[in-house]
Amino acid sequence: MMEEAELCFPHLLNVSCKKYKRPHSETMLVYIVLSISSLTVVLNVLVIISISHFRQLHTPTNLLLLSLAVSDFLVGLLVMPFQILLTEPCWFLGDLVCVLFNFLPFITLYASVVNMVLISVDRYVAICDPLHYPTRITLNRVQICVVLCWIYCVLYTFLLLYDNLIQPGRYNSCYGECVIYVIVAVDLVLSFIIPVSTIIILYVRVFVVAVSQARAMRSHIAAVTLQCSGTVTVKKSEMKAARNLGVVVAVFLMCYCPSYCFPLSGYDVTIGSSTTILMFFLLLFNSCLNPVIYAFLYPWFRKSVKLIVTLEILQPNSCMINVL
Template sequence: MDKNYRQNITVQYCFPDNNSSCRKELHTPTNLLILSLAAVDLLVGLIVMPVKIMELIDSCWYLGKLGCCILLVINGILLSASLCNLVFIAVDRYIAVTDPLLYSTKITVCKMSMMIILGWSFCLLFAIMYFYFNDNLLPSQISTRCYGECVVSVKFFWVIVDLVVFFLTPCSVILVLYSIIFNVARRQARTVRAVKNGASKKHGAKLSSPSETKAAKTLGIVIFVYLACWIPFYVTSLSVESVTSASIVWAVFGWLLYINSSVNPLIYAIFYPWFRKSAKYILSCRIFESSSSRFNLFPDRF
């Protein structure tokens, strides 16, 4: 046996009377990414969308200038973090599909946790810079025409910066990686079909297609929906020299961005039965039961 392989093997002992004797891996790197993306969608639904609905119905801001500044920063962080997570997911799936044998050594829970923290930190820093240089970060910087108004004015230079940093560059990376993933998945599907046909002729066995193919298609739909929601927003922002949130068009396309956060969980719920089952356990608070660690989300596999 190879020496390096033997060094990577860790022996763990379990004792029936001590549940803590075995270290249980509750999360994989991919699960952490899905959790981070779900956290973004949840925060948008709990914080941003209720306030925006209130503002849309009454067209008046009741939370003052400080509340306006805080919401702007939170909104900027969440929207940029959503795309950041999609980039990480694309990179994760690219490595998993193109180099599956070394995936567990290249992508670990610790490394992925650090990447997620760095991604959220970058989004926070960019949001602070973005609103500070557009005179929207501090209450003293916000100028309103009347009391009860929360209007964002963005300079055209920063529209271009935002377009490059948080749209063109990451979306180009995502599209390139997914084009490679789909090509690899197509080759894998052909191989599986060939093996399936051969096995069916010899033994009558039925083989399933790789789960990576389904994951790639699902995440590809997530990317498509994301682009469909964001492209109108940026096309509109490039049509004027100074963008203001008081515009009706801005409000309509801005809501497309919030709706995107609502669509992601629906996509996962449609394609993954385990996602629906886990959501049911969470919403019904059954995860707090002592037997929750033994819930089987994949009954067909056992």
């Protein structure tokens, strides 16, 4: 009777997975992180409303932040709450649902990565080729890139999980398990090595140019005339934007890299692995951190939130309010 009680499916004695009791501290950690999902939803809704509503914020860079906020919003609304089922000792919803449950986390994860690459490209052009930035990085082009970003993430996730979708549960060792297998080499190269290397290389270049420009401006500050002071102001604003977005990118990499660096030998997304849970929730927690970073670094976000909370955005022509 004791052995049967410890099985996920007691009537399947020989093929059922065994239940196990999770340590209390680990259980508390899981539920604390899951409770952050509501905060993640609220904060990212504020970002989405701010950028979508106020005309002054309709810039190529902010459109990329909007796409990132949509990804973070989906994480808080759907991915985080559903992970409670994946952290339970037994999976009772069937093999097909197991695969489908993992589609959204993969899509939102890859969307965040691609958005970070696009943000790095945006800052690279703005700092390293400022004269051509208005013509090369236009609102229409960024909109197309954002749409292609999400299409790519959906298709890539489908191809990555295709084998699991064709034969759900083929990698389970027993009933009551939810195991997702991916081709480690392909996923490691396409979703980690290439995008992370691209982000790092672009931002190293951005900060090298930004530092050289800052030194040049300091050395020639006495010779700056009123005529060219406007140009200097633009460069300072672009470098400030690069620094702020650099913080966003750096925090993302700190949350993203451990999930790949830890299991470089290959990984299975399995319930019951405390390391997998911790690394995955660290990744999800980044979705809550991004709006917090905006609140500290972007005055326009604080002003927008104040207008949203006080319901001033419901007034006529509120979209034209100056929030910069």
